[in-house]
Amino acid sequence: MNNILVYCEMEDGKIADVSLELLTKGRSLAAQLGCQLEALSIGEKLDGIEKELARYGAHIVHLADDARLSPFRTLPHAAITIGIIKAEQPQIALFGATSIGRDLAPRVSSALKSGLTADCTSLEIGDHSDNKGNTYKNLLYQIRPAFGGNIIATIINPEHRPQMATVREGVMKKEPAGAPKAPEVRKVNVAQYLSDTDFVVEILERHIEERKVDIKNAGIIVSGGYGVGSRENFRLLFDLASVLGGEVGASRAAVDAGFADHARQVGQTGVTVRPKLYIACGISGQIQHTAGMDQSAMVISINTDAAAPINQIADYTIVGDLNEVIPKMIKSYRENSK
Numbered sequence: 129m130n131n132i133l134v135y136c137e138m139e140d141g142k143i144a145d146v147s148l149e150l151l152t153k154g155r156s157l158a159a160q161l162g163c164q165l166e167a168l169s170i171g172e173k174l175d176g177i178e179k180e181l182a183r184y185g186a187h188i189v190h191l192a193d194d195a196r197l198s199p200f201r202t203l204p205h206a207a208i209t210i211g212i213i214k215a216e217q218p219q220i221a222l223f224g225a226t227s228i229g230r231d232l233a234p235r236v237s238s239a240l241k242s243g244l245t246a247d248c249t250s251l252e253i254g255d256h257s258d259n260k261g262n263t264y265k266n267l268l269y270q271i272r273p274a275f276g277g278n279i280i281a282t283i284i285n286p287e288h289r290p291q292m293a294t295v296r297e298g299v300m301k302k303e304p305a306g307a308p309k310a311p312e313v314r315k316v317n318v319a320q321y322l323s324d325t326d327f328v329v330e331i332l333e334r335h336i337e338e339r340k341v342d343i344k345n346a347g348i349i350v351s352g353g354y355g356v357g358s359r360e361n362f363r364l365l366f367d368l369a370s371v372l373g374g375e376v377g378a379s380r381a382a383v384d385a386g387f388a389d390h391a392r393q394v395g396q397t398g399v400t401v402r403p404k405l406y407i408a409c410g411i412s413g414q415i416q417h418t419a420g421m422d423q424s425a426m427v428i429s430i431n432t433d434a435a436a437p438i439n440q441i442a443d444y445t446i447v448g449d450l451n452e453v454i455p456k457m458i459k460s461y462r463e464n465s466k
């Protein structure tokens with residue numbers, strides 16, 4: 129059985145979170161398929177990185193280590209990735225839907241004529257029978273919202289390999305393997321894949337914008353929607369978040385209305401979060417919003433409308449005006465945590 133390969137992205141000498149999330153998912157898909165999980169890491173000074181990749185389940189680690197391969201440049205990384213996929217023939221190849229993955233994966237899939245599903249929110253294994261009587265076993269179900277998020281599409285690729293998908297950061301869980309084993313390390317002879325033309329693009333200067341707001345890693349998120357009413361009213365949510373030691377999120381309607389900054393937007397076109405606690409204040413719960421938070425461990429909804437769709441996924445619903453409920457929550461939390 130051919131293996132599953134994950135392109136592992138590097139960020140400042142560390143493996144990107146999205147790659148560890150993909151290894152975690154790849155590990156469970158590989159167990160289902162009875163195949164091995166391969167990690168491909170391209171960069172410089174990669175010695176020792178195989179341990180971390182194995183910790184998340186990689187059985188085989190390909191290390192393409194060369195000073196010219198860091199920082200990321202499309203052409204050399206694509207040449208090596210294409211070369212490794214041609215040599216290894218994985219049945220599935222996964223990439224993060226980051227700026228690097230979105231640059232690399234289409235180039236690789238087009239060179240391999242394999243097809244690619246971008247921005248998957250779920251990956252599963254399943255069978256498919258077509259109307260010509262063909263049955264395909266153990267396909268990768270590449271699941272993602274389509275038509276503006278109004279339907280969830282399951283996309284398959286029965287005839288071409290590898291089956292390729294990108295997945296956004298934060299969508300899958302990142303969990304070390306229970307009993308990791310020492311991986312098989314394969315040092316890539318990079319020279320065989322590279323040519324001078326892969327280096328025609330020269331990096332003169334890199335500017336990495338600092339992320340000021342990080343809701344992705346927050347354990348508690350107090351999130352506000354259009355029902356919050358104004359940017360000034362969002363102050364209430366910041367107060368509650370500060371008391372609870374959390375961050376403030378927002379719906380797109382709140383962001384579009386100027387109540388909150390885009391970096392705080394949760395949902396299909398914002399950030400995907402999975403905190404321990406998500407408090408949705410004045411958010412109706414449209415699918416494009418819930419797609420970004422429905423994996424939260426606990427959801428509390430505060431809404432004047434008892435029939436708001438968010439209440440269907442909430443563990444606790446408070447039907448009421450957030451302007452009255454939130455100050456009471458802050459007061460009660462302060463009193464009880466003295």
Ligand SMILES: Cc1cc2nc3c(=O)[nH]c(=O)nc-3n(C[C@H](O)[C@H](O)[C@H](O)COP(=O)(O)OP(=O)(O)OC[C@H]3O[C@@H](n4cnc5c(N)ncnc54)[C@H](O)[C@@H]3O)c2cc1C
Pocket residue numbers: 276277352353354355356378379380381382393394395396397398399409410411412413414415416417420430431432433436448449450451
């Ligand atoms: C392609 C596409 C992508 C999208 N991507 C995203 C995305 O990433 N994230 C996202 O959030 N949306 C996204 N949307 C928009 C989404 O469809 C909804 O329009 C949006 O989520 C609605 O935001 P809301 O719940 O804040 O506003 P509304 O739907 O207007 O809901 C406001 C809620 O507040 C309640 N309310 C009002 N006053 C109070 C009060 N005083 N106290 C308590 N409750 C009150 C109301 O009962 C209501 O339930 C996308 C849409 C499209 C088409």
